Amino acid sequence: MVRSAANHENNILFFNLAIPVNYALLGGMFYYKFNSRTLKKGIIGSMVGFLAFTVWDILNSNPVISDLHNHRAVLFAKTVEGVLIITLILLFFYELIKSLRIPNLLTFPFFWVCSGLLLYYSSFIFIAPVLHYTATWNHSVDMGLTETIPTIFEIVCALCFGIGIYHFSAGHYAKQ
Numbered sequence: 001m002v003r004s005a006a007n008h009e010n011n012i013l014f015f016n017l018a019i020p021v022n023y024a025l026l027g028g029m030f031y032y033k034f035n036s037r038t039l040k041k042g043i044i045g046s047m048v049g050f051l052a053f054t055v056w057d058i059l060n061s062n063p064v065i066s067d068l069h070n071h072r073a074v075l076f077a078k079t080v081e082g083v084l085i086i087t088l089i090l091l092f093f094y095e096l097i098k099s100l101r102i103p104n105l106l107t108f109p110f111f112w113v114c115s116g117l118l119l120y121y122s123s124f125i126f127i128a129p130v131l132h133y134t135a136t137w138n139h140s141v142d143m144g145l146t147e148t149i150p151t152i153f154e155i156v157c158a159l160c161f162g163i164g165i166y167h168f169s170a171g172h173y174a175k176q
Helices: 002-006 012-033 037-061 077-099 109-136 144-167
Strands: none
Touching: 012 037, 012 077, 037 077, 077 109, 109 144
């Protein structure tokens, strides 16, 4: 990706291919956190279905797939990924609260990771469509602070990850 950017080549293809990989990694993380067999099967099914949807979206967005110079970003896959991740996070929170097995959520590392992901993907759902359509207009639009909102949410997500890492006990580090 860095090599193609340095050579002024279009690297949107890598962005498009990274979307299902990113969902598979995050979905796999939730796969190991859920106890329900039905939810685990649903996650595997959603990974396969999302891969098929992303392939369709790549083919739909790029009529000539072999023309890598004019390759365009997918239209729907990133938003659908956000909806799927938010659904997994909310299902995890529901299962966590229903089981009442965590005495203090604020000291539970995965709670902070999920909170950060929830904020990050929520910003994608609400802000990304606006930014996408303003970027495709012929005239440039100065959006001001609105353009920095995804970056702010990414920083908040990183802070939540940091809090989760802070609460991760040394006794569980590299435990097999």
